[in-house]
Amino acid sequence: xxxxxxxxxxxxxxxxxxxxxxxxxxxxxxxxxxxxxxxxxxxxxxxxxxxxxxxxxxxxxxxxxxxxxxxxxxxxxxxxxxxxxxxxxxxxxxxxxxxxxxxxxxxxxxxxxxxxxxxxxxxxxxxxxxxxxxxxxxxxxxxxxxxxxxxxxxxxxxxxxxxxxxxxxxxxxxxxxxxxxxxxxxxxxxxxxxxxxxxxxxxxxxxxxxxxxxxxxxxxxxxxxxxxxxxxxxxxxxxxxxxxxxxxxxxxxxxxxxxxxxxxxxxxxxxxxxxxxxxxxxxxxxxxxxxxxxxxxxxxxxxxxxxxxxxxxxxxxxxxxxxxxxxxxx
Numbered sequence: 001x002x003x004x005x006x007x008x009x010x011x012x013x014x015x016x017x018x019x020x021x022x023x024x025x026x027x028x029x030x031x032x033x034x035x036x037x038x039x040x041x042x043x044x045x046x047x048x049x050x051x052x053x054x055x056x057x058x059x060x061x062x063x064x065x066x067x068x069x070x071x072x073x074x075x076x077x078x079x080x081x082x083x084x085x086x087x088x089x090x091x092x093x094x095x096x097x098x099x100x101x102x103x104x105x106x107x108x109x110x111x112x113x114x115x116x117x118x119x120x121x122x123x124x125x126x127x128x129x130x131x132x133x134x135x136x137x138x139x140x141x142x143x144x145x146x147x148x149x150x151x152x153x154x155x156x157x158x159x160x161x162x163x164x165x166x167x168x169x170x171x172x173x174x175x176x177x178x179x180x181x182x183x184x185x186x187x188x189x190x191x192x193x194x195x196x197x198x199x200x201x202x203x204x205x206x207x208x209x210x211x212x213x214x215x216x217x218x219x220x221x222x223x224x225x226x227x228x229x230x231x232x233x234x235x236x237x238x239x240x241x242x243x244x245x246x247x248x249x250x251x252x253x254x255x256x257x258x259x260x261x262x263x264x265x266x267x268x269x270x271x272x273x274x275x276x277x278x279x280x281x282x283x284x285x286x287x288x289x290x291x292x293x294x295x296x297x298x299x300x301x302x303x304x305x306x307x308x309x310x311x312x313x314x315x316x317x318x319x320x321x322x323x324x325x326x327x328x329x330x
Contacts, residue, residue, distance in 0.1 A: 022273020057230035090312020
């Protein structure tokens with residue numbers, strides 16, 4: 001078995017193991033059958049509605065990504081881009097963070113756009129997401145400061161941060177990260193690896209320049225904001241599915257949505273465990289009973305996960321056959 005294959009398998013097992021451990025920690029002492037019973041009166045209309053909103057938000061993401069790809073010299077097929085986006089989500093559940101590379105690979109395969117240039121557009125795509133999410137985080141802190149501070153105090157996050165700053169080991173590691181590359185900079189710059197990275201960087205830069213060539217910059221910004229508005233509503237509207245969350249405010253929805261999105265950053269498949277912990281803890285700050293919060297998180301995350309896995313897998317199959325058919329016609 002090749003070394004890279006072994007690394008990939010170990011990475012998947014580590015991520016999956018960590019996710020299962022976090023999930024167990026969040027739900028330890030609870031019977032999942034009881035949680036399912038706790039949701040027996042749930043209004044599934046709202047859950048299903050949020051799934052369609054999710055699909056629409058991912059379509060907007062494909063449209064926005066296409067706007068970045070087209071200036072590279074070839075107008076790509078929107079449905080191939082959308083299929084690649086959905087397939088990327090599916091692959092992320094197999095290997096965390098691999099979905100981003102996979103969707104670039106699929107567009108390269110079916111549209112012929114250079115892979116490194118696609119990586120550049122993907123960096124732009126994700127950078128814009130970070131900027132928009134930071135705006136949402138700032139809004140949340142501004143509008144729900146007391147609740148956010150209550151969450152931080154509940155889990156000693158503030159004290160933990162200051163303890164980290166006071167730890168000499170952290171500063172020693174930081175200094176080493178800065179000094180060692182500086183000392184050996186000449187050897188590093190003369191290496192073949194540096195030359196490959198530099199070449200990759202230049203191709204990525206060409207992808208980044210696609211932003212300057214956008215035909216409709218205002219529309220690009222509009223789509224970027226609308227994507228996150230869709231994300232918010234595909235979370236908040238789930239409140240109306242359960243009698244224990246239906247009376248919570250939109251601001252509570254904003255807080256739980258943002259905290260959950262931070263949980264997605266964890267290096268586990270689909271934020272497994274980490275997303276549940278963040279959302280459950282936030283809902284409890286707003287007075288939702290622990291069991292009810294656990295039920296909410298289980299249903300919302302579970303429904304979105306199943307949808308992404310099913311649609312993503314179907315997208316990969318559909319792309320293969322549709323493009324194969326197109327080749328046969330030509």
